[in-house]
Amino acid sequence: xxxxxxxRWALAIAGTAALTGATSTARAQSFDSPQRxxxxxxxxxxxxxxxxxxxxHVNVTGGSxxxxxxxxxxxxxxMEVRARSSNVTISMESEYRHGGRADLEISxxxxxxxxxxxxxxxxxxxxxxxxxxAETLSGTIRVSDAGGKxxxxxxxxxxxxxxxxxxVRAESVSGTITMSGIDGDIEGESVxxxxxxxxxxxxxxxxxxxxxxxxxxxxxxxxxxxxxKSHSGRLLLGMPADAGASVTMQTFSGxxxxxxxxxxxxxxxxLGHESRMEFKVGNGRSRVVVETFSGDxxxxxxxxxxxxx
Amino acid sequence: xxxxxxxxxxxxxxxxxxxxxxxDEARRRMIETHASTCARCQGVIRDIASIQQTAANLPELAxxxxxxxxxxxxxxxxxxxxxxxxxxxGLSRRMLGLAAAALVVISSSLTYVVARPPASGKKPAPxxxxxxxxxxxxxxxxxxxxxxxxTPTAExxxxxxxxxxxxxxxxxxxxxxxxxxxxxxxxxxxxxxxRAELALAPEIAELQRTLNQKRAELDxxxxxxxxxxxxxxxxxxxQARAALLRDPASxxxxxxxxxxxxxxxxxLRTVALLPSRS
Numbered sequence: 001x002x003x004x005x006x007x008r009w010a011l012a013i014a015g016t017a018a019l020t021g022a023t024s025t026a027r028a029q030s031f032d033s034p035q036r037x038x039x040x041x042x043x044x045x046x047x048x049x050x051x052x053x054x055x056x057h058v059n060v061t062g063g064s065x066x067x068x069x070x071x072x073x074x075x076x077x078x079m080e081v082r083a084r085s086s087n088v089t090i091s092m093e094s095e096y097r098h099g100g101r102a103d104l105e106i107s108x109x110x111x112x113x114x115x116x117x118x119x120x121x122x123x124x125x126x127x128x129x130x131x132x133x134a135e136t137l138s139g140t141i142r143v144s145d146a147g148g149k150x151x152x153x154x155x156x157x158x159x160x161x162x163x164x165x166x167x168v169r170a171e172s173v174s175g176t177i178t179m180s181g182i183d184g185d186i187e188g189e190s191v192x193x194x195x196x197x198x199x200x201x202x203x204x205x206x207x208x209x210x211x212x213x214x215x216x217x218x219x220x221x222x223x224x225x226x227x228x229k230s231h232s233g234r235l236l237l238g239m240p241a242d243a244g245a246s247v248t249m250q251t252f253s254g255x256x257x258x259x260x261x262x263x264x265x266x267x268x269x270x271l272g273h274e275s276r277m278e279f280k281v282g283n284g285r286s287r288v289v290v291e292t293f294s295g296d297x298x299x300x301x302x303x304x305x306x307x308x309x
Numbered sequence: 310x311x312x313x314x315x316x317x318x319x320x321x322x323x324x325x326x327x328x329x330x331x332x333d334e335a336r337r338r339m340i341e342t343h344a345s346t347c348a349r350c351q352g353v354i355r356d357i358a359s360i361q362q363t364a365a366n367l368p369e370l371a372x373x374x375x376x377x378x379x380x381x382x383x384x385x386x387x388x389x390x391x392x393x394x395x396x397x398x399g400l401s402r403r404m405l406g407l408a409a410a411a412l413v414v415i416s417s418s419l420t421y422v423v424a425r426p427p428a429s430g431k432k433p434a435p436x437x438x439x440x441x442x443x444x445x446x447x448x449x450x451x452x453x454x455x456x457x458x459x460t461p462t463a464e465x466x467x468x469x470x471x472x473x474x475x476x477x478x479x480x481x482x483x484x485x486x487x488x489x490x491x492x493x494x495x496x497x498x499x500x501x502x503x504r505a506e507l508a509l510a511p512e513i514a515e516l517q518r519t520l521n522q523k524r525a526e527l528d529x530x531x532x533x534x535x536x537x538x539x540x541x542x543x544x545x546x547x548q549a550r551a552a553l554l555r556d557p558a559s560x561x562x563x564x565x566x567x568x569x570x571x572x573x574x575x576x577l578r579t580v581a582l583l584p585s586r587s
Contacts, residue, residue, distance in 0.1 A: 084349070086318070119584065137531065137583065155583070156534045173576060174534050191538040191576060210572055211541050231545040231569060250561050252552055276561070293549060293565045 034075045037104070041083035043068045046130070049108050051116040052091040056101040058118070062110040062127035062145070072104035113148070122157070131166070140175075158193075170195075176212075188214075194233070209233045213295075217302065220245045222285035230292045237290065238302035244282035249290045249297050251275055259301035315343040320350050328357055505567040506550075509574055516577035526585035535580050542576065545569040 043049070049068055051058060056075075068088050070081060079102060082089040092102055102121075108114070113131045116123055122140040125132050131148035134141045137155045144162040152159050153171040161168050163181040170177045172190045179186060180198040188195035188207040195207045200218025205226045207214045214228050217238040226245075228235050239245065239260070249256055252275075256262070262277040290297055315323070320340055326332045327340055344350040524532055549566035556562060 137528075155531060155579070173538050173579070191572060192541055208568070210538075210545055210569070229568065231549075231565065252562065252565070291561070291564075293545065293552070 034073060036072070037074055037079060037102075038069075038071045039081055040067050040069045041081065041088055042066055042085075043083075043088055043109060043112060044085050045109060046111050046113075047085070047109075048087040048113040048115060049106070050087065050089045050091075051104075051106070051114070052089075052118065053102045053104065053116075053121050054092060054119045055121050056103045057122050058102070058104045058106065058116065058124070060106045060108060060114050060116070060123070060125045060128065062112065062129055063107050064110065066109050067107075068109070068112070069107045070104060071106075072102060074102045129165075219243075220286035220288065222283070224286045226286065226288045228288075228290050230295045232294045233292065234295050235290050235292055235297045236300070237288070237298070238300050239281060239288075240303055241301050242282060243286065244284055245286035245288050246280050246284040247278065247288040247290065247299065249277045249299075251292050251295070251297060253294045254292050254296045256297045256299075258297075258299040260299060315339050317343075317347060317350055320344070320347075320353075324353065324357070328361065505563075505570045509570050512574060513570075513577065516574065516581055519581045520577060523580065523583075523585070527580075527583060531583065535576070538576060539573065542569055542573045546573065 043066065045066065049060070051060070056073075068083075070090060074092070078092070080089070080091050082091075090104070090106070108128060110127065110129045112128055113133075114125050114128055115133045116125070117135045118139055119136065120138045121136065122142075123134055123136065124142045125134065125146065126143070127145045129145060129147045132143050132146045132150045132152070134143065134152045135154070136157050138157050139154070140157045141152050141154060141159045142162075143150055143152060143160070143164070145164075146161075147165045149166055150161055150164050150168045150170075152161060152169070154175045155173045156175050157172070158175045158178075159170050159172055160178045161170060161182065162179075164179075165183050167184040167186070168179055168182050169187040170179060170189075171187075172193045174191060175193045177188045177190055177193060177195045178198075179188060179196070179200070182197070182199075183201045185204040186197060186200060186202045186206070188197065189209070190212045191210045192212050193209070194212040194214070195209055196213075196215045197205065197207065198215075198217045200216070202218060203221040203224040205216065205218070205224070205228075207216065207227070208229045210231045211233050212230070213234045213236065214230055215236040215238075216226070216228060220226065220239070220243040222244055228237065239247075247260075249258075249262070256275070256277060258277075258279065260279045260281060262279045290299075320343055323332060323336060323340055327337065332340070340350075344354055520535070527535075546566065546569045549562060549569055553559065553562040553566055
C-alpha cells in the first residue's frame, strides 16, 4: 500500500532521530547572532545530504566536484554540519523545539541524494541527478533535473517537479502539484490542491484529489495504466489521436465532454444517476480509468507533440 | 564469517532484521561488536530502540478492516431488544412478531452490506451501443435526453442522509443502545453505514481526538487548512453516502465512499504526526 504523508513524516522524524545520534566525526558551527556561513566538506560520489531547516530558504544545486559547500546566513540559532564520507547532515539547533531560520545556498556533487525537511522554508533542489525526498508544512518545494526516486510532500505548500529521470510521488493537502517532464512512474495526490502533469513519459500514472482539478498531458504506453480520480474536481486529459488506449469513464453527476466518440454502457447509464462510458483509440492497449463523483470530465484530442512539449 | 568486522554500511543493511529480532546470533554479535567502537551505529541503535519503546507505548488502534465491531453492534441490540421486559409489561405475541420481523430485515440488510462483492467484481460486461458522433458531450445526470445537467447537492439527493454522521463528527460508532434505538426508528438506517465506515470509524474517532488534543500546539493557519480540507472530505462522504442510499448496489458509489473515508483517515494521520509550532 502506498505510503501516506503521515507515514513519510514518521519516517522523516525517525530518520532525523537516527542521524542526530551519530557521530564523532561531526563538525559544528554555532552562532549567537546573525552570521554568514561558508563551510566546505567532502562527500563521496553517490552520498547523501540531509537538511533540516525550519524557516528561511534553502537552495541545493548539483554540480561537478566532490565537495559540499554551504553558504548563507544563519539567524539567532546554531547550525550543525555533521560530515562523514558518505553523508552530510545540516541541521539547525534552535531555542525552539525544531530547527530555526537559515538562508542557505548548498552545492553538492552531481549524483548526491538529498533528504530535506522543514516547516515553512521554501526549497529549491536542482541538478542533483539523484533521488530527492522533501517534506514541508507550508513551504514550497521545487525539484528539477533529479534522477532515481523523487518523493515530495507538503501540507499547504505548492510542489513543482520538473525533468526527472525516475519515479515521482508527490502529495499535498491543499498545495498545487505540478509535474512535468517525468520519465518514470507518477503518483500525485491531494485533497483540495490541483494535480497537473505535463510532458509525462510514464507507464504508470495515478492522480487522485477530492476537489482539486487533475490535468494530464503525456504519452500513453501500450502496457501502461493511467488512473485519474476525484470527488468533485475536474478531470482533463489530453489524448493524441494516434495514441492506443482503452478509456473507461465513470461519473455520478458530472458532465463528460469528449473529442472522441464514446460508447455508453448499455443498461447502466441510467441506473440511479451513475454513468459509465468507454471509448477506444487506436489499438486500445493502454488502460485509462477516469472516475469522478461530481466533477466534469473533459477528454481533448491533442497531437503527440502537444503531449511531449 | 563470524570474525568479520562489519562496516557502517553493512550494519545499515542488517539493521532492519536486527531491530526485528530476526538476525542469527553470530550476525547480531557482529553488529554489537561494531557498535561498541562506533559512535554512529551506537547512536542509531539507541535512537531506534527509543523509538520502538515510544511506539510500544502508543495507544492501540483497531484495525481498519475489522468488521466485527460493526457487526456486533447490529446483532446484539436486536437480541437485547427482544429479551428486554419491563415489569408487568411483557411483550405481546404481536410485538414479538414485529420484533422478529425487524430482526430479519436488519440482519438481511447487514448481511447484504457485509457480504456484497467488491465493486470490481460486479460490473456488467460492456455492451456497445450505437456510438455518438464526435465530439461528444454527455450530461450524465439528466433524466430525459437533452435535459439541463445539474449537480445535485447531497441534501437534494437525500436530506436525511446528507446530515453529518457520528463518524464525521468524530463520535464513536453507535453504542448497542443507540443502535437499537436507531433500528427501531428506521429500518433504512441499519444499512446506512458502509463496510468501510464500520471498519474505519474507531480509527477516525481516535485520530479526531488526537487532532482535538493537538489543536493548541499547531499553527492556527495550519489548523484552518486542516479543518477546511476535512470539511471538504466530510461533504464528499455525505454526498457519496446519500447517492449510495439511492443505488445501494453501485460498486462505483461504494468505491467513492470508501475513497473519501480513506482520504479522511490519511489526512488525520498526517495531522497526528505534524510537528508543533514550538
